[in-house]
Amino acid sequence: MKHLFTPNTMSQSGEVYLLRELLDREEIACTIRNEHLSIASGELAPQECLPALWIMHDADYSRAAELVEGWRSSLHETRPQWVCPGCGESIEGQFSSCWKCGRQSDE
Known part of the structure; x- marks a missing residue:
């Protein structure tokens, strides 16, 4: 399992769920970790409470990274x-x- 993406702020955390859907459509197995950790914000550092997208199979990582990069760069066009x-x-x-x-x- 490999880490793929964590948003910079809690307000950007919705991107994790959009990216999970993108990867699901491409049949790349992934999971979101720290999904419900926002309730611990204040007890833990805010950066540790952000949801994180992880790829289940290391062999899928490079393809997943390309998809995520393409999606994120299209936001800025x-x-x-x-x-x-x-x-x-x-x-x-x-x-x-x-x-x-x-x-x-x-x-």
């Missing part, structure tokens, strides 16, 4: 601002449809 072809409204890149007329981006 930003698309450029675009102009709605339907109404000409300027839309921020993170949106895929126009807030004004509802038309989808052509990209």
Whole structure:
């Protein structure tokens, strides 16, 4: 069993569950440790109370690490601002449809 991922803060702990689902879809056996340890925060150092994602079979680790890295890097990608072809409204890149007329981006 190998450690794969621990979030930096408790507010990011939801990422562990999203990543577990990603790995489950790829049939990579994994488990979450420290899942219920947040109740001990204050008695233990906060970093020790964060949920951690572990890979059950060492042979799956490199593939799992690639999937996690790809998922995490996609969170930081930003698309450029675009102009709605339907109404000409300027839309921020993170949106895929126009807030004004509802038309989808052509990209």
